[in-house]
Amino acid sequence: MSNYFYVAPEQLIRDRAEFAQKGIARGRSLVGAIYDTGVLLVAENPSASLNKISEVYDRIAFAGVGKYNEFDRLREAGIRWADGTGFTYSREDVDARALANYYAQHLGDMFTEGQKPLEVEILVAQLGGKIRPTKLYRIAYEGTITDETRYAVLGGDAETIKGRFATSEEQIHPLGQTLKNAVEALAGPDRKIDVTDLEVGILEDRGNRRTFVRLTDAEVSELLS
Amino acid sequence: MGLPLFDAHNDPGPSFFHFAEATGITTPTMAGTAESPHATTVIAVRFNAGVVMVGDRQATGHYIASRDVRKIEPADRFTAIAISGTAARGIEFVKMAQLSFEHYEKMTDSALSLEGKANYLSPIIQRNNLSSPLIVMPLLAGWDSSHLVGRIFEYDGAGGCYERFDFATIGSGSPFAESALRLGFRTDLDREAALELGALALYEAGDNDPSTGGPDFVRNLFPMMVTITDEGFQELSTDEVGARFRAINDRRTQSGGVAGGTLR
Numbered sequence: 284m285s286n287y288f289y290v291a292p293e294q295l296i297r298d299r300a301e302f303a304q305k306g307i308a309r310g311r312s313l314v315g316a317i318y319d320t321g322v323l324l325v326a327e328n329p330s331a332s333l334n335k336i337s338e339v340y341d342r343i344a345f346a347g348v349g350k351y352n353e354f355d356r357l358r359e360a361g362i363r364w365a366d367g368t369g370f371t372y373s374r375e376d377v378d379a380r381a382l383a384n385y386y387a388q389h390l391g392d393m394f395t396e397g398q399k400p401l402e403v404e405i406l407v408a409q410l411g412g413k414i415r416p417t418k419l420y421r422i423a424y425e426g427t428i429t430d431e432t433r434y435a436v437l438g439g440d441a442e443t444i445k446g447r448f449a450t451s452e453e454q455i456h457p458l459g460q461t462l463k464n465a466v467e468a469l470a471g472p473d474r475k476i477d478v479t480d481l482e483v484g485i486l487e488d489r490g491n492r493r494t495f496v497r498l499t500d501a502e503v504s505e506l507l508s
Numbered sequence: 509m510g511l512p513l514f515d516a517h518n519d520p521g522p523s524f525f526h527f528a529e530a531t532g533i534t535t536p537t538m539a540g541t542a543e544s545p546h547a548t549t550v551i552a553v554r555f556n557a558g559v560v561m562v563g564d565r566q567a568t569g570h571y572i573a574s575r576d577v578r579k580i581e582p583a584d585r586f587t588a589i590a591i592s593g594t595a596a597r598g599i600e601f602v603k604m605a606q607l608s609f610e611h612y613e614k615m616t617d618s619a620l621s622l623e624g625k626a627n628y629l630s631p632i633i634q635r636n637n638l639s640s641p642l643i644v645m646p647l648l649a650g651w652d653s654s655h656l657v658g659r660i661f662e663y664d665g666a667g668g669c670y671e672r673f674d675f676a677t678i679g680s681g682s683p684f685a686e687s688a689l690r691l692g693f694r695t696d697l698d699r700e701a702a703l704e705l706g707a708l709a710l711y712e713a714g715d716n717d718p719s720t721g722g723p724d725f726v727r728n729l730f731p732m733m734v735t736i737t738d739e740g741f742q743e744l745s746t747d748e749v750g751a752r753f754r755a756i757n758d759r760r761t762q763s764g765g766v767a768g769g770t771l772r
Contacts, residue, residue, distance in 0.1 A: 338614050356513065362614050363512045366524055367533050370607055371509070385511040493610075 299400045303424035306402025307349040312438025312469060314448060315346055315406045315419050315431075318461040321487030321494075322408045322417060325465045328482040336484040338495035340365040342410040343379045344486050348438040349403035349424070357386060357405060374492075379409035383420035383428055391426025400424055404437040410486035410494050436468075444468050458485065459506045466507065478504050509533075522615035524608040525632055534604070548592035549681030549713035549720040550579055552649045553689065554674060555702035558658035558737030559649040561588055562706035564681070564714060565729055566721025567595055575721060580732050582741040584609050587625055587650035588734060592679035594642040601636070601644050605629060622652040626661035626669050634667030647678045651736050658736060681713030681720035688712045692771045699735060703744075706733065707752050708771060711760075723753035 311327035313335060324346045326335040335354070336346045339361045347354030361382055369377045386405060394400040404423055411417035419431040429435070434452060436445040448468035452461070462483065470476045483498040498506070512531055520526035528534045550563035567574040573595075580590045581602050589605050591598030608628065613619045620628065626648050637643050648661040661669055662676040674693050677685045688709040697705065710731050714722020723730050730753055733744040759772055 332617075334617060337617070359615060360511050360513050362611065363527055364509060366607055366611050366614075367509055367512065367528065367531065370524075370528065370603070371533055389511050389513070 299394060300425060303394070303400040303402050307404055307424060308439030310348050310350075310438060312436060312440055312444055313346050313348050313406070314434065314436050314444065314465040314469060315408055315421075316434035316448075316452065316461050316465055317417055317419065317455060318458050319455050321458065321485050322410055322419070323458060323461050323465065324406070324408060324484045324486075325462060325469070326482045327469050327476055327480055329480045331479070334482060336482055336497075337362075338484075338493070339382070339407075340369065340377050341374060341492050342412060342415070342486060342494050343377070343382065344408045344484060344495050346406040346408070346437070346484075347403055348405075350401070353401045354403040354405055357389070357401075357403065360389075361386070361407070375414060378415065379407050379418055379420060383407045383422060386422045387426045387428040389426075390422055390424060394425040404441075406435055406437055408486060410488070412488075443471075447471065458487075462503070462506050478507070522612045523628075524611035525604060525628075527611075528604075534600075548579055548679030549685050549710060549717065550590035550592060550647055550678050551685050551689065551706050551709050551713075552590070552647055552660045552672075552676045553693070553697065553702045553706050553709075554658050554660055554672075555697040555699055557699060558651055558735055559588075559660055560699070560702040560706045561590060561647075561649055561732075561734045561736070562710045563590055563732045564679075564710060564721045565724075565731060566719070568719040572721075575724060575727065575729055578732060580734055581606070583625070583648070583650075584619075585740045586653060586736065587622065587648065588736050588741055590647040590649075590678065591644060592646075593644040597636060597640075597642045597644040598646070601632065601646060604632065605646075621654060622650045622659055625650070626659075626671070630663070630667040630669045632667075633663050637665050637667065645678050647676055649676075649736055651738055651740070653738075656738070677709075679713075679720065681710075681717035684716040685709040685713040688771065699737075703733060703735070703752070705771075707731075707749075708756060711753065711756050723750070723757065725754070725757070 313326040315324050324336045324344055328335050333351055337358050339345045345358045345361050364382060365377050390401055401424055407420040409418040419435045421429045421431050421435040451464040466476055478500050481503055483503050485496050486494045488494055520530050553560045561580050563579040565576050566572060567577045580588055583589045583605050589602050591602060609620055609625055652659050660672045660676050662672055663669055675689045692705045713720045730749040733749045735742050
């Protein structure tokens with residue numbers, strides 16, 4: 284019979300939280316913000332193919348930071364959940380709140396019961412329409428779900444970046460201005476992020492059922508100029 | 509449904525069909541003898557800048573179940589799917605195809621090739637048709653964005669997928685439509701000629717096959733006519749289709765109910 288050393292639950296939770304935070308802090312951060320006609324997601328991402336931002340459904344997008352394989356698995360699960368729900372019921376029954384809750388439950392379970400907590404933080408964004416409001420749900424590594432009113436910052440340096448972004452985003456701006464503010468907040472005062480190191484996606488009504496669009500480097504450059 | 513997570517070795521990948529089967533979203537096919545509306549004529553004709561598709565609108569059981577069924581649907585912007593056979597299964601099949609193509613795109617961040625889409629449907633057709641009398645026979649046509657050409661894929665009852673370089677037909681009116689197409693098809697058809705040939709072939713099928721609905725001037729209901737080109741899936745307006753069939757009808761009236769010596 285093996286011996287288990289007693290570890291106080293407070294200590295266990297602290298250790299796990301510290302472990303997850305460390306993992307998340309290793310990666311670059313991400314900003315999600317509501318602008319006048321849509322939702323902007325912008326991540327600092329040197330890879331052009333390993334995405335942090337993704338389409339989930341007609342009006343829902345996903346963004347994740349931290350360990351790529353872990354949040355990508357959650358992204359895939361989200362797409363499957365959304366397509367499965369839309370197939371079983373109707374496209375209009377696919378709601379970001381329900382998805383955010385499932386994510387929160389899973390992350391919470393992994394945090395307390397898993398071999399190790401997931402080293403990720405994710406954002407579920409929903410573009411409002413006739414039947415649902417525009418929403419940003421931020422879900423932390425331990426399952427805490429936050430309904431952010433106008434913007435959310437995920438990643439290691441989130442508090443600092445959020446502080447910078449908050450000063451420039453006192454009101455809702457058009458896409459170009461919001462993107463500029465977000466990129467400046469991500470970069471900080473003495474750094475400039477190259478356009479090729481940015482991943483940008485938006486949810487916006489353009490007359491199509493699917494509202495998610497990935498912006499190309501050229502489009503991002505033009506918006507930032 | 510909870511959050512669908514899989515182990516790496518059980519992961520269904522970017523295929524919605526396999527995911528749906530793994531989680532029980534789709535019910536397994538079972539043998540049965542239920543009577544359900546069926547029969548059709550849908551035509552696909554290749555021309556120099558894409559594909560024209562024409563389909564009748566009638567659902568037939570022991571009587572006419574519906575006169576305004578849509579048997580051609582866009583599967584995505586550059587692909588069309590037409591169905592014949594059991595209506596219920598056909599509608600589910602179209603839904604599954606539409607969702608699968610989009611699902612793949614979202615999962616992998618890249619769209620399936622047209623040939624990939626055509627092959628993807630084979631096992632779905634096979635699984636349905638070999639285990640149930642509720643047969644579904646689809647037709648896939650699209651604009652191939654990587655090879656810049658319109659392409660048509662037809663299937664046999666067991667799901668075999670065959671590319672056709674001229675034209676293809678499905679449904680009970682096929683023999684009549686096929687005869688008209690074989691007489692009128694040329695490799696250098698343009699859009700207008702392909703539309704005209706497609707309309708004529710469907711008129712023939714509607715004229716001879718009791719389960720194919722021809723133009724309905726009383727209700728102003730006409731066969732569906734679509735083009736798939738580099739501009740995507742485009743459906744012709746009712747007025748445009750109506751005028752085309754009215755012209756054919758007038759010519760046939762003048763020549764005593766037959767084409768009158770030439771394909772027109």
